[in-house]
Amino acid sequence: MNTIMLVCAAGMSTSLLVTKMQRAAKEKGVDADIFAVSAGDVDSILEKKVIDVLLLGPQVKFMKEQLEERLSNKQITIDSINMQYYGMMNGEKVLEQALSLIEKKS
Amino acid sequence: MDKFMDFLQNKLIPPLTKIGNLRYLLAVRNGLVVTLPAIIAGSIFLIIGNIPIQAWLDFIKPYEDMINVAVSASFGIISLLAAIGIGYELSKSYSLDAISGGALALMAFIITQFNNKFVLDTSSFDSSGLFTAIISAILATEIYRFFVKRNIVIRLPEGVPPAVSNSFISLIPAITVLFLFWLVRVPIGFDISAFIEHIFSPLLFALNSLPGILIYTLLVSLLWCAGVHGDMTLEGVADPIFIQFLTANALAYAHGDPLPYITASGFSSLFVNVGGTGATLTLVLLMLRSRSKTYKELGKVAFPGACFEINEPVIFGFPIIMNPLMMIPFIVVPLILATLSYILMSVGIVGQPVTMVPWTMPPIIGPLMATGWDWKAGVWSAIEIIIALFIYFPFFKMAEKQMLASEKSEENIANSINPSI
Numbered sequence: 001m002n003t004i005m006l007v008c009a010a011g012m013s014t015s016l017l018v019t020k021m022q023r024a025a026k027e028k029g030v031d032a033d034i035f036a037v038s039a040g041d042v043d044s045i046l047e048k049k050v051i052d053v054l055l056l057g058p059q060v061k062f063m064k065e066q067l068e069e070r071l072s073n074k075q076i077t078i079d080s081i082n083m084q085y086y087g088m089m090n091g092e093k094v095l096e097q098a099l100s101l102i103e104k105k106s
Numbered sequence: 107m108d109k110f111m112d113f114l115q116n117k118l119i120p121p122l123t124k125i126g127n128l129r130y131l132l133a134v135r136n137g138l139v140v141t142l143p144a145i146i147a148g149s150i151f152l153i154i155g156n157i158p159i160q161a162w163l164d165f166i167k168p169y170e171d172m173i174n175v176a177v178s179a180s181f182g183i184i185s186l187l188a189a190i191g192i193g194y195e196l197s198k199s200y201s202l203d204a205i206s207g208g209a210l211a212l213m214a215f216i217i218t219q220f221n222n223k224f225v226l227d228t229s230s231f232d233s234s235g236l237f238t239a240i241i242s243a244i245l246a247t248e249i250y251r252f253f254v255k256r257n258i259v260i261r262l263p264e265g266v267p268p269a270v271s272n273s274f275i276s277l278i279p280a281i282t283v284l285f286l287f288w289l290v291r292v293p294i295g296f297d298i299s300a301f302i303e304h305i306f307s308p309l310l311f312a313l314n315s316l317p318g319i320l321i322y323t324l325l326v327s328l329l330w331c332a333g334v335h336g337d338m339t340l341e342g343v344a345d346p347i348f349i350q351f352l353t354a355n356a357l358a359y360a361h362g363d364p365l366p367y368i369t370a371s372g373f374s375s376l377f378v379n380v381g382g383t384g385a386t387l388t389l390v391l392l393m394l395r396s397r398s399k400t401y402k403e404l405g406k407v408a409f410p411g412a413c414f415e416i417n418e419p420v421i422f423g424f425p426i427i428m429n430p431l432m433m434i435p436f437i438v439v440p441l442i443l444a445t446l447s448y449i450l451m452s453v454g455i456v457g458q459p460v461t462m463v464p465w466t467m468p469p470i471i472g473p474l475m476a477t478g479w480d481w482k483a484g485v486w487s488a489i490e491i492i493i494a495l496f497i498y499f500p501f502f503k504m505a506e507k508q509m510l511a512s513e514k515s516e517e518n519i520a521n522s523i524n525p526s527i
Binding site: 008009010012013016039040043057058059060061062063066083084086087088089 | 337
């Protein structure tokens with residue numbers, strides 16, 4: 001099971017992308033748990049859930065450094081979503097990005 | 107233009123995002139989230155109590171005081187909730203027991219609200235005490251942290267349930283917070299609350315003025331132009347102020363008094379940035395009718411979100427960011443809409459925001475609800491879309507022309523590679 005968490009300011013625009021990614025995952029037959037949260041909820045979710053990769057919306061890319069520092073003791077890859085794919089809400093490409101990050105890790 | 111882009115990316119944006127990432131401002135931002143359900147719930151009572159149908163207003167009149175209880179119990183305790191929320195969030199960020207931090211913050215705030223006759227004055231529990239709540243919460247949490255960091259705490263032997271031992275860990279900090287705030291407020295007699303509100307009053311004044319709100323609007327747009335979430339970055343500073351304006355308006359509205367503020371929460375999200383920051387709803391409408399395949403596709407992707415003020419697809423997909431051509435209307439439209447809305451509200455043609463409406467409320471409906479059903483606000487919102495349409499139109503046409511040309515050349519290449527298609 002691949003757990004992918006998307007983060008943006010309010011978790012709104014990333015949630016649009018989540019539906020597209022879930023559809024892409026289903027089509028490809030990839031077993032993945034994909035969800036979006038707001039920046040403020042990151043910590044409380046991480047207390048409850050183990051995630052493989054955390055993808056930031058490009059508009060909150062500036063949080064990357066801070067998050068990496070704070071989550072350094074956890075095995076989580078953090079990256080920001082490619083702007084073009086984000087703009088076009090390209091679920092397939094972002095899913096690919098997430099899966100390749102997970103692959104790289106293991 | 108390159109110089110300007112360079113200035114934007116290297117000079118303006120980094121310090122602003124740094125400010126947005128400051129621990130205290132993050133705690134304020136996240137802590138204020140706790141107040142939102144209360145504000146929105148209180149707003150529902152306000153909206154229901156003021157539906158502009160005469161028969162309804164006549165019917166509800168005798169119950170006005172009863173309804174106002176619900177308004178006072180929500181809008182009227184915003185600062186209490188903020189103190190708890192900010193104390194909680196700041197403690198959490200220091201890995202301290204969060205709820206103890208919230209409790210300490212609340213206690214500190216309460217002490218500041220006693221009057222000179224040593225009677226608790228609840229009048230500033232509403233948003234007028236918000237800055238006192240913020241400062242009290244920060245000070246109380248810092249005192250808490252001071253003792254825990256130096257290990258000056260009462261520790262119970264292992265095996266004692268964590269809930270019990272946590273309450274003992276915060277015991278010495280609690281005594282200190284209580285004593286210090288009490289010492290300053292009661293024996294010394296220094297009015298902490300009045301002092302803090304006095305310090306922040308210029309900021310309140312500035313953001314309710316036309317130049318102030320224009321600077322704020324400009325900064326938000328500029329940040330987005332560099333691909334940074336502008337509203338979120340400035341939230342820690344701006345939100346306490348806009349929420350304070352809104353709740354003050356709401357309480358005045360409930361009591362039939364003149365409304366004190368124009369740029370209350372909702373002014374930016376509902377009146378300035380129609381369809382998301384930069385008022386990009388119109389750009390989406392233009393794309394839906396575009397002859398360019400790319401834009402038409404993007405228009406379809408972006409339209410559902412744009413109706414609910416979500417416009418990341420437009421900003422990153424069009425793209426607006428670092429696009430000198432589209433940055434012009436993206437910056438100019440909000441400034442024009444802010445100026446016109448401000449003037450219309452200050453001369454009393456369009457109503458001021460009195461209730462908290464989620465920022466995702468669609469245009470026309472959002473302004474209608476936020477102003478307590480002022481039909482002119484709905485009409486104005488529709489006119490705003492038309493104004494934005496006219497300004498975006500020439501820029502969109504230029505972008506479309508470039509896009510059509512590049513689509514065509516791509517097509518030609520594809521055809522020359524595989525002429526049978």
